[in-house]
Amino acid sequence: MTKIQPLLTPYKMGTLLLKNRIVIAPMTRSRCNNNENMPTDLHVKYYTQRASAGLIITEGSQVSKRAVGYVNTPGIYSKNQVKGWKNVTDAVHKKEGKIFIQLWHVGRVSHPDFHNGELPFAPSALNPNSKSFTPNGFKDTVTPKEMTLDDIKTTIKEFKQAAINAKEAGFDGLEIHSSNGYLFHQFFNKSSNIRKDKYGGNIENRARFFFDVLDEIRQVFPENCIGVRFNPSMHNAHGIDVDEETIPLFEYVIKKLNNYNIAYVHLSEPFTDVSKVPYAVENIANHFRPLYHGTLMINNNFNQEKGNDVIKNGFADLVAYGKLFISNPDLVERIEKNLPLTTWDTDTFYSDTGEKGYTDYPFS
Numbered sequence: 001m002t003k004i005q006p007l008l009t010p011y012k013m014g015t016l017l018l019k020n021r022i023v024i025a026p027m028t029r030s031r032c033n034n035n036e037n038m039p040t041d042l043h044v045k046y047y048t049q050r051a052s053a054g055l056i057i058t059e060g061s062q063v064s065k066r067a068v069g070y071v072n073t074p075g076i077y078s079k080n081q082v083k084g085w086k087n088v089t090d091a092v093h094k095k096e097g098k099i100f101i102q103l104w105h106v107g108r109v110s111h112p113d114f115h116n117g118e119l120p121f122a123p124s125a126l127n128p129n130s131k132s133f134t135p136n137g138f139k140d141t142v143t144p145k146e147m148t149l150d151d152i153k154t155t156i157k158e159f160k161q162a163a164i165n166a167k168e169a170g171f172d173g174l175e176i177h178s179s180n181g182y183l184f185h186q187f188f189n190k191s192s193n194i195r196k197d198k199y200g201g202n203i204e205n206r207a208r209f210f211f212d213v214l215d216e217i218r219q220v221f222p223e224n225c226i227g228v229r230f231n232p233s234m235h236n237a238h239g240i241d242v243d244e245e246t247i248p249l250f251e252y253v254i255k256k257l258n259n260y261n262i263a264y265v266h267l268s269e270p271f272t273d274v275s276k277v278p279y280a281v282e283n284i285a286n287h288f289r290p291l292y293h294g295t296l297m298i299n300n301n302f303n304q305e306k307g308n309d310v311i312k313n314g315f316a317d318l319v320a321y322g323k324l325f326i327s328n329p330d331l332v333e334r335i336e337k338n339l340p341l342t343t344w345d346t347d348t349f350y351s352d353t354g355e356k357g358y359t360d361y362p363f364s
Contacts, residue, residue, distance in 0.1 A: 006311035007304070009338055011054065012223025013295055014097055014263050016172060018054035018318075020070065021311060022332050025320035026057040026102040026175065028044065030072040030133075030350040031358060037062070037075045039084035043089045045359045049095030057227070057266075060104030060177050061085075062100070063162035065332035066121060066155070067280050068114045069106030070133045071100065072352060076101060076162045082169045084101030085177025087319075089170035100173040100227060100263075101166045103159060103217075105355045107183030109238050119145040121155070122229065123193040123200065123209075127241025130181075133350070140261070152209060156184075159213045163220040173263055178214065180231050180268075184210050187247055203249045208299035214260070227297070228257070229266040232288070233280045237271065242280045247287075254292050257351050264295040266320065271300065285315040304335050330363045339364045 011072050031042055047056055062068050062075040075081045075134050085101065094097045108122035111132035112256045122144035131138045131205020147155070159176075178184035186192040187209045193200050199208055210228075217226060235242045251302040254265060274280035281287045287297045298310060299320035307319040325331050325342035334341060 002193070005304075005335065006308045007026065007130075008332075011295075011317060013055070013318075015263075016055075016225075016263075018098060019052075019096075020054040021318045022053050022058045022307070022335065023297060023318050023320040024050055024053045024301075024325045025322040026177070026324065027322050028059050028070060028073055028350060029358060030070065030352065031253070031266055031354070032072045032074045033352050036078060036080045037068075037073065038078070038081045039074050039088055041087070042354065042359065043074075043084070044087050046076075048091045048095050048097075049359060051092050051095035051196070051327055051332065052332040053097065053325070054171070054338075056090075056092060056097060056099040056152055057175050058099065060102045063103050063105055064155075064158040067105035067158070068341065069110030069120065070350075071135050073104075076103065076165050076169070077158070082165045085169035085171070085243075086340050090173075093170070098172045100175050101164070101169070101171045102175045102229070103162050104177045104178050105155065105159075105183040107186045109141065109181060111139050111141065111291045112142060112143075121145055121147050121151060121183070123147060123195055126192055127196065128181070128192065130238045145227070146195075149197070152212075153161055156209075156212050158217040160220060163217045167220060173227065174268055175227040175266065176210075176217070177229055178210055179229040179234075181240045182233060184213075184236075185231070185234070185240060188246075188253075189240050189242055190218060190245060192239055197268050203252050207248060207253050207256075208246060209325050211256070218260075223261040224263050227263045227266055229268070231253070231268040231271070232284055233270040233274050233277075233282070234268070235270070235272065235277050235280060242274070242277055246279060247281055250288070251291060254288055262294065262317065263298045265292055266297040266299070269298065269300040281312060285310055289315045304338075326357075329359075329361055329363050334364055337364070
């Protein structure tokens with residue numbers, strides 16, 4: 001008898017029974033080329049092609065116009081956006097799939113071109129010295145506007161309203177994008193947050209905005225339908241650097257999440273080599289697994305073998321795949337049958353090419 005691969009075993013996550021432990025990672029694809037940044041029939045096709053995954057996490061979706069920082073990315077703040085996403089969730093559910101939306105605010109990784117000339121929001125007025133993908137191509141980021149306490153309150157309300165909209169759109173749950181150098185990560189990190197009020201300074205204060213948002217969102221969705229994503233060892237990207245308090249902050253946040261009953265904690269292994277970066281952690285799953293008692297999801301450069309091993313060894317419960325799911329819509333079936341994988345085309349990851357490189361990859 002053939003032994004079932006750990007990746008292919010069912011998993012109970014909150015009230016949801018996932019048919020396998022293979023998750024589609026949230027991936028920006030920049031295919032919302034319309035005035036309202038709403039999902040279209042192309043998105044319906046893209047996500048239903050991949051509905052055999054245990055869980056789909058959508059591309060990041062802006063919670064407000066203020067949250068935008070990349071061209072042709074979807075939102076979840078307008079009626080038409082809700083309608084577009086409803087078409088997606090209905091189609092995925094007909095395929096017996098499960099789907100979460102990722103709520104997104106890029107903060108300072110944006111540009112005035114997106115905001116009628118106004119500065120993007122951030123915890124502090126510090127330029128990340130990065131690039132923003134605008135309608136006019138890549139542009140240098142600018143020094144952002146430091147958020148007032150009223151700005152923070154408004155943004156918290158925007159996340160709550162986005163959760164309400166996500167529920168109306170039929171999502172099974174949501175993921176808070178608190179990773180990759182975007183707004184929450186900017187509050188976490190000392191290189192982007194030099195505030196002197198209750199949202200800056202010590203670790204507890206820098207984590208406060210995240211928990212304020214989580215506490216509002218759990219009034220809309222049950223806790224066990226809310227996931228969160230972190231990238232603890234992200235370094236030298238979007239103006240974020242690992243320092244002596246970086247890992248302790250994430251340890252504090254993740255330990256505190258044991259007091260909640262959330263769906264999962266989604267962690268990324270380092271995007272770059274951090275072996276020579278002081279204070280960074282190289283093996284994220286190994287480091288944080290003992291600290292968190294709930295469902296742990298891991299991603300970044302996992303293949304079939306590594307995915308099976310990380311589950312078998314108890315360092316993660318779910319594995320999120322990104323690029324492999326771009327070029328292999330039937331990745332689950334290919335893993336099940338040990339079939340060859342199609343190589344992805346990086347030139348069409350974030351391009352206005354319609355189906356090309358999006359929904360035209362072959363099935364096995």
